[in-house]
Amino acid sequence: MELRKADVLIIGAGCAGLRAAIEVAKRGLRAVLVSKGLPGFANCTYYSGGVLNAPRGPEEAEEHFKLSLRVGRGLNDRSLLKRMVGDAFPRVSELEQFGVKMKFEGGRAYVLGQGPALSTALLRASESLGAKLVGRTTAFSLLIAGGKAVGALCYDYQRDAFVAFFSRAVVLATGGAGAIYKRSTNPVHVTGDGYAMALKAGLRLRDMEFVQFYPLCPADLELPTRTIPPGFAEVGRLTNPLGEDLPAKYGLVDRPLAVRSRDLLSRALFSELSSGSEPMLDLRGVPEGELAANPFMESFLRFLGRKRLLKVKPACHYFMGGIVVDERCRTGVEGLFACGEVVGGIHGANRLGGNALTDCVVFGAIAGAQAAKHASSEELVVDENLAREELEALGQLVEPAPAKSGGPERLL
Known part of the structure; x- marks a missing residue:
């Protein structure tokens, strides 16, 4: 098993993950992004229309808050929604610094070139700041030591090899699980990996019954x-x-x-x-x-x-449910942060169109900043035994049970 190091490990390279990486790299820390497909190109951001809600001024922000709450059937986490709406305009406007060309109109920003242009610009910005992107690699289990997130186990498809990433902080930005449906607007890689890793690490999920279909x-x-x-x-x-x-x-x-x-x-x-x-x-x-x-x-x-x-x-489009976080994108595990569609609560029972990318931009930046802050105060510990024990434990879960004499009819 190969062992790799990072200051902050970011799992997922869509809008939320790339925005988090930019924030980490801006602070001079080593950001490593792991993506199941080609980083920046195998995610929902790339296939989106590139529309971000960006209410300007207190009155417009208040109206947008009320509208998002109404569309979410009143089940939104109000503190998270308020943070998203309040930070929306400055964070969306900030994208221009990263090479994103936009047109602002009616409280919204329209990316010229849509999703591909947004993904490409954020990808280039993160790389120019020193972030390292690792593609065709799936993270499948978080590494937890002493109650803290210290990395993740991954599988490298190209080399057919397991890789253990060790880091001072981890950001989950894996998106939703739309591809588990036969008809979905999501890429095939979007299969709920972040939810599975979070549950295994003991985190709580919320609102998983709320799945949006695009009509x-x-x-x-x-x-x-x-x-x-x-x-x-x-x-x-x-x-x-x-x-x-x-x-x-x-x-x-x-x-x-x-x-x-x-x-x-x-x-x-x-x-x-x-x-x-x-x-x-x-x-x-x-x-x-x-x-x-x-x-x-x-x-x-x-x-x-x-x-x-x-x-x-209609086709499956978006998961409103996900990991429980606070306004700083902190989860129930120290050193583990989450942002984007993998997080639940912001959109209530139904997401307002244009809020997905705004969510990613706002909370991606917050998660990156908070992960960098945490990483700055932590020692990097590389524990090969921890990684091997975790891999062996997972192997036992998927190995077939020993056959017993007689078939299932013996139970009757």
Whole structure:
């Protein structure tokens, strides 16, 4: 087994993980990011529309807080939500320092180039500051010694070898678990690893029953399960083969529908599907110029081959539940911090569109700063025996039990 060292080990290289790495590296500490796929490219950030909520000023922030709470059905952790909303504008604006080009409009920031541009800019910024990125490596168990997080066991796919990373602090930024669903907007790597590691380390999870489905995804199996921009539902018609207006049929009035009413619209479309109907997005009456004026919608229309009548079906999009943390991203294990979708409570029962990346930017920075602060006061301890004992214990869990005489029928 190979042993590696870091000041702060960050597990996950999406927006939250990269933002945490930048904060650690800015302080002159060794940040190492471990990613299951290619760092910066195998995460939900890369496939996102690059939209971040960024309310400016106290009045706008208060309205955004109330809206997020209403969309979350009042079940949000208010202290975490307040911190996110309060830090949103300065943290989102700060992205420009890292090479992210954005357009601010109506309390939101739109990344020019969408998710790929955001991921690439943060990746370059973290590397320029000295952060080390380790790809195609899966972290599967945290290393705990004396009640403190001291690293993680990983598996390197390329070399077919186990690796133990030892560090002074650990940040979990592994995202959610969307890929466990057959239909998901998430990359295949997003399988809930962070939740599993957290539970094994004795941490509490909350709100795991709240899973958001994005309502507007192509139902055609020949097309990738991508999110259709919310604006399509505002300029086109959501209907069925009978010509019924689905928002009117189900009493959906809170617009934009795919931003503020994702849960209710998904429920409505599932109702249609379960009754044998086929929900459709009808864009045939929308002038070409109206679609071309919006770069997000224009690019997606090209992706669809300029189809104007599209069958739609919800797909798993986001996990609202996750690890319990405080406002400093601290978990129940000393030296272990968490940020991004792996954390629960911020979004309540349903996430407001545009809050995911804002969450990652705000709490990624906080987690990185807090992990760096903790690491600065800790000694780096490399304990090979700890790593080997943990690996052996895990091996016993997956080894088949010894066969006993007789089959299961002997139990009858």
